[in-house]
Amino acid sequence: MTDVRIKICGLTRPEDVAAVARAGAHYAGFVFFPRSPRNVTPAHARGLALAVPAGIAKVGLFVTPDDATLEAVLAEVPLDLVQLHGAETPARVAEVRALTGLPVMKAVGLAGPEDVDAIRDHAQAADQLLIDAKPPRDADLPGGNGLAFDWRLVAGRRWPVPWMLAGGLTPDNVAEAVAMTGARQVDVSSGVESAPGEKDADRIAAFVAAARDASVPPRL
Numbered sequence: 656m657t658d659v660r661i662k663i664c665g666l667t668r669p670e671d672v673a674a675v676a677r678a679g680a681h682y683a684g685f686v687f688f689p690r691s692p693r694n695v696t697p698a699h700a701r702g703l704a705l706a707v708p709a710g711i712a713k714v715g716l717f718v719t720p721d722d723a724t725l726e727a728v729l730a731e732v733p734l735d736l737v738q739l740h741g742a743e744t745p746a747r748v749a750e751v752r753a754l755t756g757l758p759v760m761k762a763v764g765l766a767g768p769e770d771v772d773a774i775r776d777h778a779q780a781a782d783q784l785l786i787d788a789k790p791p792r793d794a795d796l797p798g799g800n801g802l803a804f805d806w807r808l809v810a811g812r813r814w815p816v817p818w819m820l821a822g823g824l825t826p827d828n829v830a831e832a833v834a835m836t837g838a839r840q841v842d843v844s845s846g847v848e849s850a851p852g853e854k855d856a857d858r859i860a861a862f863v864a865a866a867r868d869a870s871v872p873p874r875l
């Protein structure tokens with residue numbers, strides 16, 4: 656068993672929270688983005704968040720949110736970490752940290768080597784990074800598309816803050832992704848669903864087991 660930390664994102668039902676806790680994941684993610692099939696209202700998310708056992712970090716996912724949106728969600732939902740998955744600049748990441756008083760994980764989308772520099776820039780402002788596939792131009796969502804990027808782009812790379820691998824991960828490929836990239840943290844949404852927005856408890860359990868069984872290459 657490895658110490659890979661695991662985030663399951665896009666929970667919408669109490670049974671999803673229970674499945675995440677039973678499986679032994681480390682982060683539970685709630686999406687605050689109306690276009691997503693995983694979107695939850697603050698009132699609904701509050702009930703789900705209060706059911707998350709201590710020791711599992713509650714993550715709120717936002718896409719280029721304004722201050723009012725962040726304040727409205729945080730007034731109701733006891734979050735531990737803010738995930739910014741839109742076009743936020745490093746300066747905006749710093750503002751969100753100051754406004755919310757919470758650590759911020761900034762998502763960066765990769766399609767090719769030219770995108771890797773943005774990771775370094777965001778590492779100056781964010782507490783954590785989430786490295787995901789860059790969405791296709793015509794995508795409706797900036798993430799949660801089940802799309803993987805070329806993992807060789809990040810293999811063996813290190814940044815000054817912790818990072819999480821995301822994008823197209825599934826119970827079948829997460830061990831290979833960890834072995835190839837050296838990721839110590841992984842995130843999944845659509846890969847543990849039976850339909851868009853519907854989490855599947857068996858797939859959550861299989862994903863967590865596979866991530867825990869992965870062999871992590873030693874840090875160089």
Ligand SMILES: O=C(O)c1ccccc1N[C@@H]1O[C@H](COP(=O)(O)O)[C@@H](O)[C@H]1O
Pocket residue numbers: 664665684686688691692693716718740785787796797798799800801802821822823824842843844845846
């Ligand atoms: O899950 C969503 O609906 C979503 C919406 C808007 C931005 C990001 C979203 N999800 C995040 O996308 C990545 C990858 O998801 P997948 O595993 O490829 O489906 C993950 O970080 C989710 O947190």
